[in-house]
Amino acid sequence: xxxxxxxxxxxxxxxxIYALIALGYTMVYGVLRFINFAHSDVLMLGAFAAYxxxxxxxxxxxxxxxxxxxxxxxxxxLICAAIxxxxxxxxxxxxRKRPKLTVLITAIGVSLFIEFTCQHKAVFGAETKPxxxxxxxxxxxxxxxxxxSNDLLxxxxxxxxxAVLWFIVQKTKIGTAMRAVSYNEQAASLMGVNVNRVITxxxxxxxxxxxxxGILYAMKSPGIEPLMGIQPGLRAFIAAVLGGIGNLPGAAxxxxxxxxxxxxxxxxxxxxxxxDGIAFAILILILLFKPTGLLGKAQTEKV
Amino acid sequence: xxxxxxxxxxxxxxKALHGIxxxxxxxxxxxxxxxxxxxxxxxxxxxxxxxxxxxxxxTFDGQPITNLASHEIVQRGISHVxxxxxIFANLTVQENLxxxxxxxxxxxxxxxxxxxxxATFPRLREREKQVAGTLSGGEQQMLAIxxxxxxxxxFLMLDEPSLGIAPILVKTIFEKIVEINREQKIxxxxxxxxxxxxxxxxxxxxVIETGRVILHDESKSLRTNPQVKSAYLGG
Ligand SMILES: Nc1ncnc2c1ncn2[C@@H]1O[C@H](COP(=O)(O)OP(=O)(O)OP(=O)(O)O)[C@@H](O)[C@H]1O
Ligand SMILES: [Mg+2]
Numbered sequence: 001x002x003x004x005x006x007x008x009x010x011x012x013x014x015x016x017i018y019a020l021i022a023l024g025y026t027m028v029y030g031v032l033r034f035i036n037f038a039h040s041d042v043l044m045l046g047a048f049a050a051y052x053x054x055x056x057x058x059x060x061x062x063x064x065x066x067x068x069x070x071x072x073x074x075x076x077x078l079i080c081a082a083i084x085x086x087x088x089x090x091x092x093x094x095x096r097k098r099p100k101l102t103v104l105i106t107a108i109g110v111s112l113f114i115e116f117t118c119q120h121k122a123v124f125g126a127e128t129k130p131x132x133x134x135x136x137x138x139x140x141x142x143x144x145x146x147x148x149s150n151d152l153l154x155x156x157x158x159x160x161x162x163a164v165l166w167f168i169v170q171k172t173k174i175g176t177a178m179r180a181v182s183y184n185e186q187a188a189s190l191m192g193v194n195v196n197r198v199i200t201x202x203x204x205x206x207x208x209x210x211x212x213x214g215i216l217y218a219m220k221s222p223g224i225e226p227l228m229g230i231q232p233g234l235r236a237f238i239a240a241v242l243g244g245i246g247n248l249p250g251a252a253x254x255x256x257x258x259x260x261x262x263x264x265x266x267x268x269x270x271x272x273x274x275x276d277g278i279a280f281a282i283l284i285l286i287l288l289f290k291p292t293g294l295l296g297k298a299q300t301e302k303v
Numbered sequence: 304x305x306x307x308x309x310x311x312x313x314x315x316x317x318k319a320l321h322g323i324x325x326x327x328x329x330x331x332x333x334x335x336x337x338x339x340x341x342x343x344x345x346x347x348x349x350x351x352x353x354x355x356x357x358x359x360x361x362t363f364d365g366q367p368i369t370n371l372a373s374h375e376i377v378q379r380g381i382s383h384v385x386x387x388x389x390i391f392a393n394l395t396v397q398e399n400l401x402x403x404x405x406x407x408x409x410x411x412x413x414x415x416x417x418x419x420x421x422a423t424f425p426r427l428r429e430r431e432k433q434v435a436g437t438l439s440g441g442e443q444q445m446l447a448i449x450x451x452x453x454x455x456x457x458f459l460m461l462d463e464p465s466l467g468i469a470p471i472l473v474k475t476i477f478e479k480i481v482e483i484n485r486e487q488k489i490x491x492x493x494x495x496x497x498x499x500x501x502x503x504x505x506x507x508x509x510v511i512e513t514g515r516v517i518l519h520d521e522s523k524s525l526r527t528n529p530q531v532k533s534a535y536l537g538g
Contacts (some may be wrong), residue, residue: 173405180391180402186353187389189373190382192406192454 002144007267008260013151013220015259016158020213021236022243022251023165024206030182030246031202034100037107038087039210040233041114042080044226046211047131047218048124049076054132069134073215077208084207085200093196118226128223134215154216161209162252169248174201182246235262242283244296253294258283304329304490305350305381305458310359312342312349319345321514322359327458332484332491334501334522336535337511343494344386346511347460350492351383352376363458378406382456386463386494388447392436396427399435399446403453413453420449423479441472448476452483459483460492465500473497477504498535502526510535 021043028036053072061068091110095103119126138149169175180188181198189195217232218224239258243250261282266275286294305327312320320342327333335343348354350361352373361369368376391399400420404413421428424445430438435446444464451459461480465473481504484491495501502508502522510518510531518530525531 176394176398176402177405179394183391183393184389186373187385187391188402190351190353190377190385190389191402191450192374192377193402194372194374 003267006145006147007263009145009147009151010267011260011263012256013154013259014263015256016155017213017217017220017232017255018236018239018259019252019255020158020161020209020216021232022240022255023248024210025237025240026243026245026248026251027178027202027206029240030248031178031185031199032092032103034092034103035107035237036087036092036203036206037104037233038091038110038114039084039206040229040236041111041118042084042087042207042229043210043214043217043233044118044224044229045083045114046076046080046214047224047228048118049079049211050134050215050218051129051131051224054134058132064133064136066135072134073212076215077211080207080211080214081204084203084210088199088203093199115226115230124226126225128225130223131218131221134219150216150219154220157212157216158252161212165205165209165248168205174198178202235259238280238283242286242293244293247293247295247297250293250295257294304364305492306360306362307346307350308360308362310346310349310361311357312345312354313357314354319514320349323511323514323516325509325516325519327490327492329490330484330488331507332480332493332505334493334495334498334505334508335511336495336498336501336508336531338534339496340513341511342514343511344462345514347383347385347462347492347494350376350460351381351385353383353385374406377454377456380455380457381460382451382454382458383460384447384451384462384464386466388443390435390438390443390446390450392434394435395432396430396435396438396446397432399450400427400453403450406454412455416453416455420452423452423482424449441468441476444468444472444476445479448479448483452487452489456489458490458492460494462494463496464493465495465497473500480504498531502531502536 024039025035050072053075057068057072061071087110091106092103095106118124135150140147140149169178177188177193177198180191180193181195185195221228235258236255239254240251242258243254258279261279262275265278266272271278307323307325309322309324310320311318311322323346335346337343345354349356352371355370360367363379363381368379391402400417404416407413426442427445427449430442435443438446448464464476468476477500480491480493483489493501493505502525505522508519508522508525509516
């Protein structure tokens, strides 16, 4: 039972991070119908932004203060929002009327470009850097269970961000415009929606969420390096597909399911080497029976 | 009010419009008739900025609007109810109507216009909270027109509002078009396959064939024109 709870908490924390990243993939897919492969690099850049801002924040707000950590995360989120918007503007917007395959290949190109530029000595360098402690970290003893305070914090932050996102998408004007663009871009523009602005907004939100996810992921990792986004990025992409690509609650659910599967499979000693294999086998099974994903509906063709 | 001069539109290598010219004055209902593939929808799409025009000029209220982005054209008071209605099937009836008022900031005014739309199409009020994808074809058409009215346009373009609708509803829709024109003082450009009804309610008409205007006149003259009668009015 303890083992089960322990794995559950770990899985929830990991799954929350996947969920935050998956939202970015699914939001961009919703408005533009392609997979932004550079999304995984935005989360890496978020971690690096925090890495460089953290010392300054520590000297102003004191080391490992909650407010300092909040400021670091906000700044990194803003920086990544700007980066995401710039990537869309420079790389994807000129190709808006081209076949989706062209844009997809461009996205892979952008991703490789960021990764290898950042690996250069003059930028971040390829070696792993220790990620600064942003928060006072504590291990609780809950019953027979050791719970790390960060592992509790991660799902809490995720739930908060999900609530904010839900409010934006369902209740605000720009959110309704996003849903309208996602359903039919031409019809939305006939209502007076500036489609480019909605797309910019989508990239900004998705990239800001990726920055937060990148920082949370870095806090759990031994260190950060320019290729650190690939693993969680790929998982999150799969989570988005699992949940039903284009569907926001689906992405969140898919992330949680994948995080839990991976953690439980990894926690059984005789299976731990096969944890990815098991997680993906279950994924393939789910998609065999429900090709549109857990919450996905059959997509009506975009006009 | 609207002036189109020598408008040419190309889809890739295919020329859909070969330099058409037309004029709509304030307060009029003008209709475009023509058979399938003549280029009627393309003309509306060029006016509302959904397709680029290769040549020609479009002016609205004396201002050039050629090749502006669609959202800028809406802002000037042109609403386009496109072919196939294009309602947001994933949003509720109310959300669809609110999308129609996207550029407006006056929430009192928006509520008033919504009341007017509900008074015009009572069926929509009954379905207010329903997801629009579950509406019948006729209800979706009412929603598409209502949504366009929400923006308080000066100029309304309707692309085949009677297509795929039960005959009794067709009569209602045409009555509403006249009502909108008379009572709201909205100028209307109407594309229709149902040439009978279109010529009945319009002031003037243009006949388009393979991307060219071949005839234009007062609607009452077009109704008795032998060429129009044999091609579009079934003898
Ligand atoms: N997106 C497109 N790509 C290529 N060709 C197109 C496209 N849209 C329309 N066309 C072509 O342009 C011509 C005019 O089409 P349009 O839709 O304007 O005709 P229409 O008069 O509205 O016909 P209908 O009464 O059937 O609606 C047709 O030959 C059509 O095949
Ligand atoms: Mg047409």
